[in-house]
Amino acid sequence: MISSRLYYASMMLFWVCYLLLLVMVVAYAPQGGIIVSGLTLFNDTGLVESAVAAMDSIGLSPLSQSIVFGILGGLSAASAGLLLFSGLFFIFGEEREQREARPLAHGAVACTAAAAVLTTLVFFAGGQTGALLALELGALGGLFLTVMALTQSGIEPDAVSSEAVDTLDRVIADHAANHAAFSAQLASLSRHGSRP
Numbered sequence: 001m002i003s004s005r006l007y008y009a010s011m012m013l014f015w016v017c018y019l020l021l022l023v024m025v026v027a028y029a030p031q032g033g034i035i036v037s038g039l040t041l042f043n044d045t046g047l048v049e050s051a052v053a054a055m056d057s058i059g060l061s062p063l064s065q066s067i068v069f070g071i072l073g074g075l076s077a078a079s080a081g082l083l084l085f086s087g088l089f090f091i092f093g094e095e096r097e098q099r100e101a102r103p104l105a106h107g108a109v110a111c112t113a114a115a116a117v118l119t120t121l122v123f124f125a126g127g128q129t130g131a132l133l134a135l136e137l138g139a140l141g142g143l144f145l146t147v148m149a150l151t152q153s154g155i156e157p158d159a160v161s162s163e164a165v166d167t168l169d170r171v172i173a174d175h176a177a178n179h180a181a182f183s184a185q186l187a188s189l190s191r192h193g194s195r196p
């Protein structure tokens with residue numbers, strides 16, 4: 001189970017980083033990048049150039065284009081957050097938390113699917129294809145396969161719960177033995193008491 005947890009941790013870390021970089025691309029590339037400590041990051045608009053061209057051909061205003069990019073970034077950020085919590089629950093949690101990791105991972109796939117659908121609609125309506133569409137579809141496919149691997153992996157039962165079950169079984173057995181002994185003594189007294 002340790003190896004499956006490490007595998008899942010590495011895959012979730014990869015997809016969280018990928019989705020966060022995708023957030024940065026859609027947030028800063030249309031604006032010409034961002035300067036951090038003297039370094040200009042996401043300056044090349046080639047990743048979003050075809051998306052901007054598609055939205056221009058549709059007739060979206062710059063404000064509407066910013067809203068579309070904001071929605072794409074928000075969906076990718078939500079997906080990354082859900083994946084992060086899903087990974088933490090699955091890796092560090094016990095049986096109950098591991099079961100709760102699956103709906104979170106499915107929610108991350110749903111957010112990524114919504115972003116991919118929005119991107120596909122914009123590109124197809126604008127008659128374009130581009131790098132952003134490939135990145136979104138790649139994220140959706142890879143994340144879907146990772147979540148399917150999580151669904152097929154077994155969940156490790158809690159060691160504490162099995163000890164608790166053993167303790168409860170002993171308590172029940174002791175109680176039944178004491179109750180049987182008491183009933184036998186009571187029956188014996190009633191038989192002796194009814195004799196002349």
